[in-house]
Amino acid sequence: MERIAFIGTGVMGRSMAGHLLKAGYELTVYNRTKEKAAELIEQGAEWADNPAEAAAGADVVISIVGYPADVEATYLGEKGVLTTMKKGGVIIDMTTSSPILWQKIAKAAAEKGVDAIDAPVTGGDLGAKNATLAILCGGDEKVFEKVKPILAVMGKNIALFGAAGAGQYTKLVNQIAVAATMLSITESLIFAEKAGLDTKLVYDTIGGGAASSWSMVNLLPRVLRGDEAPGFMVKHMVKDLRLSLEAAREMKLELPGLVLAEKLYAELEAKGYADKGTQTLISWYRNQ
Amino acid sequence: MERIAFIGTGVMGRSMAGHLLKAGYELTVYNRTKEKAAELIEQGAEWADNPAEAAAGADVVISIVGYPADVEATYLGEKGVLTTMKKGGVIIDMTTSSPILWQKIAKAAAEKGVDAIDAPVTGGDLGAKNATLAILCGGDEKVFEKVKPILAVMGKNIALFGAAGAGQYTKLVNQIAVAATMLSITESLIFAEKAGLDTKLVYDTIGGGAASSWSMVNLLPRVLRGDEAPGFMVKHMVKDLRLSLEAAREMKLELPGLVLAEKLYAELEAKGYADKGTQTLISWYRNQ
Numbered sequence: 001m002e003r004i005a006f007i008g009t010g011v012m013g014r015s016m017a018g019h020l021l022k023a024g025y026e027l028t029v030y031n032r033t034k035e036k037a038a039e040l041i042e043q044g045a046e047w048a049d050n051p052a053e054a055a056a057g058a059d060v061v062i063s064i065v066g067y068p069a070d071v072e073a074t075y076l077g078e079k080g081v082l083t084t085m086k087k088g089g090v091i092i093d094m095t096t097s098s099p100i101l102w103q104k105i106a107k108a109a110a111e112k113g114v115d116a117i118d119a120p121v122t123g124g125d126l127g128a129k130n131a132t133l134a135i136l137c138g139g140d141e142k143v144f145e146k147v148k149p150i151l152a153v154m155g156k157n158i159a160l161f162g163a164a165g166a167g168q169y170t171k172l173v174n175q176i177a178v179a180a181t182m183l184s185i186t187e188s189l190i191f192a193e194k195a196g197l198d199t200k201l202v203y204d205t206i207g208g209g210a211a212s213s214w215s216m217v218n219l220l221p222r223v224l225r226g227d228e229a230p231g232f233m234v235k236h237m238v239k240d241l242r243l244s245l246e247a248a249r250e251m252k253l254e255l256p257g258l259v260l261a262e263k264l265y266a267e268l269e270a271k272g273y274a275d276k277g278t279q280t281l282i283s284w285y286r287n288q
Numbered sequence: 289m290e291r292i293a294f295i296g297t298g299v300m301g302r303s304m305a306g307h308l309l310k311a312g313y314e315l316t317v318y319n320r321t322k323e324k325a326a327e328l329i330e331q332g333a334e335w336a337d338n339p340a341e342a343a344a345g346a347d348v349v350i351s352i353v354g355y356p357a358d359v360e361a362t363y364l365g366e367k368g369v370l371t372t373m374k375k376g377g378v379i380i381d382m383t384t385s386s387p388i389l390w391q392k393i394a395k396a397a398a399e400k401g402v403d404a405i406d407a408p409v410t411g412g413d414l415g416a417k418n419a420t421l422a423i424l425c426g427g428d429e430k431v432f433e434k435v436k437p438i439l440a441v442m443g444k445n446i447a448l449f450g451a452a453g454a455g456q457y458t459k460l461v462n463q464i465a466v467a468a469t470m471l472s473i474t475e476s477l478i479f480a481e482k483a484g485l486d487t488k489l490v491y492d493t494i495g496g497g498a499a500s501s502w503s504m505v506n507l508l509p510r511v512l513r514g515d516e517a518p519g520f521m522v523k524h525m526v527k528d529l530r531l532s533l534e535a536a537r538e539m540k541l542e543l544p545g546l547v548l549a550e551k552l553y554a555e556l557e558a559k560g561y562a563d564k565g566t567q568t569l570i571s572w573y574r575n576q
Binding site for chain 1: 387410411412422424445447449450454457458460461462463464465466467468469471472473474475476477478479480482483484485486489490493494496497498499500501502503504506520532535536539541542543544545546548552573576
C-alpha cells in the first residue's frame with residue numbers, strides 16, 4: 001500500500017486525512033499550524049516539518065491548502081515537495097486553485113519524472129467528514145486510474161475531465177454557477193420581502209418550478225429561519241470567483257454575471273464579513 | 289354555474305379556456321385576432337366583439353393578454369370590461385403584468401362594486417395544456433375562495449399571496465430568480481466550453497450539487513443536444529424583467545443582477561432574437 005504525504009490539515013484536510021488513516025494508509029502530515037494536525041498524529045500519522053520532508057519517501061503527495069500562493073509554495077518553494085519527491089511518484093492537489101498555476105506545477109513535476117493530478121472537490125465540510133465529496137480531476141488517464149482507489153476513500157463521485165488543470169476548470173465552472181444561483185435567491189428574496197409577501201409561502205410555491213435551484217431548496221429555508229452559520233465563507237467565495245475571473249480573462253471571455261458576483265462578494269469581504277457564510281449577501285442587500 | 293368571459297385566446301389562453309368549456313362553464317370569448325378563437329367557438333364558446341361586450345352578463349371575467357398596455361385597455365379602455373361589468377362580478381387577470389397597474393384597475397373595479405384577483409401563472413404552454421399551472425394570486429381572501437374552483441380547472445398549485453398585486457409581485461419574484469439561473473447555466477457553460485471540457489460529463493457531475501438549478505437539470509441538456517426550440521421567448525423575458533425593474537424602482541430597491549439580466553436579454557431582442565427561446569443567450573455569449 002502506498003505511503004502518502006498529506007499537506008494541509010484544516011477543517012477539510014483533517015477529515016480527509018482521517019479517512020486515509022482509517023483505510024490503512026501510512027500517512028505523513030504537514031500543516032503550517034502544527035496543532036491542527038495533533039489529532040491525526042495521535043491516530044498514528046507521522047509529522048514532517050515542511051513539504052519537502054513530508055514528500056521524502058512518499059509515493060503520493062496530497063495537498064489541500066488555502067490559496068494558490070500556498071499551493072505554489074507547497075510544490076515549487078525552497079522546501080517544496082518537488083525538491084524531494086521521487087521519480088514515479090504522484091502529486092495530487094485538492095485545493096481549489098488556479099488551473100494555470102497547476103499546469104506550471106505539472107510541467108515542473110514532469111521534468112522530474114513525477115506525475116500530477118489536480119483534484120479539487122465539491123461537497124464542503126460535510127462531504128469531507130462523510131467521505132461523500134465529488135472529486136473533479138485533471139491529468140493523465142493512467143495516473144488517474146492508479147490513484148483513484150486513494151481518492152475513493154475520500155469521496156464518491158470521482159471523474160477525470162481532461163489534461164492537467166481540467167479538474168480546476170471544472171471546479172470553477174461549478175463556482176460560477178453557484179455564485180449566480182446565490183444572486184438568484186438573494187435578489188428574488190429581497191424583492192419578495194420589500195413587496196410584503198409571505199416569503200415562506202412564495203418559495204414553497206415557486207421552489208418546485210423553473211426558478212428553483214439547489215440554493216433555493218437547501219440554503220434559502222435556513223436564511224428564512226435566521227440561520228446565518230457559514231456553510232461556505234465569503235472569503236472563499238471571493239477567492240474562487242477571482243480565480244474564475246483570472247481564468248476567464250486568460251481565455252478572453254467576458255462574463256458580466258461573474259464580474260458582478262465577484263464585485264458584490266469582494267465588497268462584503270472588505271466590510272468585515274470575510275468569515276461569514278455566503279448567504280450574508282442577503283443581509284447586505286437588506287441593509288442597502 | 290358562473291358565466292365566464294375569457295379574453296385572450298393565444299397559445300396559453302386557448303388551452304385554459306378549453307378546460308373551462310370542458311368543465312361545463314358557459315363561455316364568451318374575445319381576442320384581438322378572431323381566428324385564434326375559432327376552435328373554442330366550434331366547441332361552443334360565444335364570440336364577443338370587444339371586452340365590454342364579453343363582460344356584459346358575465347359573472348367572472350378572465351384575461352390573459354400580452355403586455356400591461358393590453359391589460360389596461362382590456363379593463364379601463366373605452367370598450368373595456370369595467371364599462372359593462374355587473375356589480376358583484378369578479379375580474380381575474382392572468383397575464384404577467386404590472387402589480388402597480390393592477391392595483392389601479394382593482395381600485396377602479398371596487399368603485400363599481402366589482403372584485404378583482406390578479407392571478408399570473410407559471411408552468412408555460414405545457415402547464416396550460418395539461419392544467420398543471422401554478423396560479424399566483426393577489427386580492428381579497430373571500431373573493432379568492434369564491435373563484436378558486438374556477439382556477440382549479442386550469443391549474444394545480446393555487447395560492448393567495450396577499451392583497452391586490454401580490455400575485456404579480458410573486459410572479460416577478462419567480463422571473464427574477466429564473467433570469468439569474470439562466471445566467472448561472474450560461475456563464476458556467478461558456479467557461480466550460482472555452483476550457484475544452486466535456487460539458488456533458490461536467491454537468492452530469494456537478495448537476496446534483498450546490499451549483500444545480502432547474503435550468504441546469506431541465507434546460508441545459510436540451511442546449512447541449514442543440515435543441516433551440518423556444519420554451520419561453522426572449523421578448524417575454526424582456527417584458528417580465530422590465531416589469532420587475534419597474535417594480536423594484538418603485539420600491540427603491542437596487543438589484544444589479546436583475547439590471548444585468550434585463551440588459552443582456554434586451555440586447556438579444558434588439559439583435560433580432562425576440563422570438564427565440566431564452567436559451568439563445570448561450571449562443572449570444574458563444575459568438576461574442
